Amino acid sequence: MKIKMPIKFHGNYRVTIRQGEWETRERCQKLVVRELTPSEKEQYYKQLDEKDIPTHQVSFFDFGCRRIIEGKLTLNEENSVSFAVEEKEYEFSPFRIEK
Numbered sequence: 001m002k003i004k005m006p007i008k009f010h011g012n013y014r015v016t017i018r019q020g021e022w023e024t025r026e027r028c029q030k031l032v033v034r035e036l037t038p039s040e041k042e043q044y045y046k047q048l049d050e051k052d053i054p055t056h057q058v059s060f061f062d063f064g065c066r067r068i069i070e071g072k073l074t075l076n077e078e079n080s081v082s083f084a085v086e087e088k089e090y091e092f093s094p095f096r097i098e099k
Contacts, residue, residue: 001055001073003033005081005092012095015060019088027095028060028067033081036070058083058090 015028034057045053054070061067069090071083080093 001035001076003081004076004078005094006078007031007033013060013092014095015062016091016093017088018091026062028062028092030059030061030066031092032059033057054083054085056083058092060092 009030009032011029011031013028013031014025016023016025036054036057041053053072055073057068057070059066059068069083069085071085071090073081074084074089075082075091080091082089082091
């Protein structure tokens, strides 16, 4: 599935991480989103139910550290994209300086 939000490697993004009532927002860069192949899903996630298998791998940098997550696409819009990763939700959107 094609991601609708335009992603530029050198862009700045906001990542909102939610778990239950807890939420944090951070700035991230070098965002890369790719769909997992059927063979990757079979190799790494064959023990999971189909509804729990991640659909995408997301790589990004925050505070100079590279983070990689694999999650199920839950929201795919022009201005944001979200992934469910176990009990957490990662939502990415373009970083805008609010005036």
